[in-house]
Amino acid sequence: MIESLLVANRGEIARRIIRTARRLGVRTVAVHSDADADLPFVAEADEAVSLGAAAPAQSYRNPEAILAAAKTANVAAIHPGYGFLSENAAFARNVADAGLIWVGPDATAIEAMGDKINARNLMAAAGVPVAPGTADPAADVEAALTAAAGIGYPVMVKAAAGGGGMGMAVAADEAALRTEYDKVRAFAERMFGDGSVLIERYFPRVRHIEVQILGLADGRVVALGERECSVQRRNQKLVEESPSPALTPVIRQRLLDAAVRAGEAVGYRNAGTVECLFVPGEGGEGEFFFLEMNTRLQVEHPVTECVYGLDLVEEQLRVAAGLAPGFDPEALTPRGHAIELRINAEDPKRFFPGPGVIRTWVEPAGAGVRVDSGYAEGNTVTPHYDSLMAKLIVSGADRAEAVERARAAVAAFEVAGPKCNLPFFAELLENDEFLSGDYDTGIVGRMR
Structure with a gap:
């Protein structure tokens, strides 16, 4: 079993991971922002390292700070929990490159499934049913309209790099698709740094x-x-x-x-x-x-x-x-x-x-x-x-x-x-x- 573990998360999931690790005799290290210093997960870990300011980008989404904490605490592995950096392929690769164990799938699998269009194409090739939709990003609104005409309305407009229910909108007709395509694309570029948009059939009762x-x-x-x-x-x-x-x-x-x-x-x-x-x-x-x-x-x-x-x-x-x-x-x-x-x-x-x-x-x-x-x-x-x-x-x-x-x-x-x-x-x-x-x-x- 892994001897020591840094939990790169907060709140209930950090407590959850620490609880199991403790039962298994694994030394645990919590990382926390200034805003979370008094939360239970910090006290329940064997050791705690401050990441600094409350903003996620400066704490729980800061790869350099987390890797530095892992080095300082001399841990063998990092568990990312969910959210934050848990599905960040670059971070998973950096953890492995630092000689640490990443408690999750490898970076290749994260990358393969992180893009919704790439993922649906992989699944279709593997014989997993996929909803009628585009095999490639809809490059512009005209491409989206052409795709929707073949799929049939209503359609779901989705950010290819999105997740957690974010970057999605329903378009019932051409006028709505023109509006929602631009909104989803702009949101995706702002939130995920990738404006690729997928068009899929929308099922009203699902x-x-x-x-x-x-x-x-x-x-x-x-x-x-x-x-x-x-x-x-x-x-x-x-x-x-x-x-x-x-x-x-x-x-x-x-x-x-x-x-x-x-x-x-x-x-x-x-x-x-x-x-x-x-x-x-x-x-x-x-x-x-x-x-x-x-x-x-x-x-x-x-x-x-x-x-x-x-x-x-x-x-x-x-x-x-x-x-x-x-x-x-x-x-x-x-x-x-x-x-x-x-x-x-x-x-x-x-x-x-x-x-x-x-x-x-x-x-x-x-x-x-x-x-x-x-x-x-x-x-x-x-x-x-x-x-x-x-x-x-x-x-x-x-x-x-x-x-x-x-x-x-x-x-x-x-x-x-x-x-x-x-x-x-x-x-x-x-x-x-x-x-x-x-x-x-x-x-x-x-x-x-």
């Missing part, structure tokens, strides 16, 4: 379902079930559950097999997620299309851990160290149902961020209840970073029991100070559409 894959040290790629991620606001997830209530056994197996092919197509190692759009069909069937591949650990990984009885961070570390998995890939058996709710510092109606000092923080407990939190009472949620404060994960023998436990846990979770979206979850867990399991990515809009 579900967002993803598959957790793990590329093992021996070269095999295994699928660890799927997660339903259709409860979203602004194309960003709020709730995830596993297994998906939408899939029949036949469709599920097809989806898992396709995800394995996706990983094999790029020689994938470590944890990753193959995200797909699922278009429901008659009789419980339907079709799925490759959306993108996230070359890192996902925020929602705990629901997979609960259903499969695994520690995905441990498995990441084992792969990075060249060790065999801590489970038998031929005997994977999912059990029960798990749901994750993202507890954010945001308005529960319009979902606008609302940072502030946490005056009250009381986490729920009990059978089937897990809380992965990044904050404690007295801490300040600042406007510098994502609004995620904690993840509430509940599990049960079946979906009904998991929902019932989620209701009780939401009612018992006390947060005062920052704005908080707990009231939204209380509403969702009584919503007939959600309770039926027959919902799609438009459910939050219909609730509002």
Whole structure:
């Protein structure tokens, strides 16, 4: 096992990684900005190194500062968590060049899947279904219009280098496409430094379902079930559950097999997620299309851990160290149902961020209840970073029991100070559409 690890992240995911590393006897080093100096993850690491100013570009997105901290702390490996530099191929390569172990896929795989157009072409060649769309960037608005005429309206206009639900817009006709193309291109150039735009068919009623894959040290790629991620606001997830209530056994197996092919197509190692759009069909069937591949650990990984009885961070570390998995890939058996709710510092109606000092923080407990939190009472949620404060994960023998436990846990979770979206979850867990399991990515809009 790796002897020492720098966690190049913050908040709940840093605590999550540190917790597993400590259990495995791995020395941990936290890095933090000035704004995060008092957060729990800093105190829980064996050592902490300050990165300086709060701005991400000067702290958590500063490759030079993180590599300098790794050298100072004399660590063997770097775990990037999610966000920040986790999918930065250049940083992954720099880590390896510095003689350190990168806990994630190699830079080649990150590059291959980081560009949406390149990724969809690779997937199509590997036999993974892709939605009707452009095989090359739409160089200008006229090229986009020509592509859309062949695909059929409505279309999705997407930044090829985008991610996390950013850089996407729907165009219902030519006039809308002219407007949205220019907006997405300008946004992509500003945010990602790459204005390449992809045009794909837009499906008005669709579900967002993803598959957790793990590329093992021996070269095999295994699928660890799927997660339903259709409860979203602004194309960003709020709730995830596993297994998906939408899939029949036949469709599920097809989806898992396709995800394995996706990983094999790029020689994938470590944890990753193959995200797909699922278009429901008659009789419980339907079709799925490759959306993108996230070359890192996902925020929602705990629901997979609960259903499969695994520690995905441990498995990441084992792969990075060249060790065999801590489970038998031929005997994977999912059990029960798990749901994750993202507890954010945001308005529960319009979902606008609302940072502030946490005056009250009381986490729920009990059978089937897990809380992965990044904050404690007295801490300040600042406007510098994502609004995620904690993840509430509940599990049960079946979906009904998991929902019932989620209701009780939401009612018992006390947060005062920052704005908080707990009231939204209380509403969702009584919503007939959600309770039926027959919902799609438009459910939050219909609730509002």
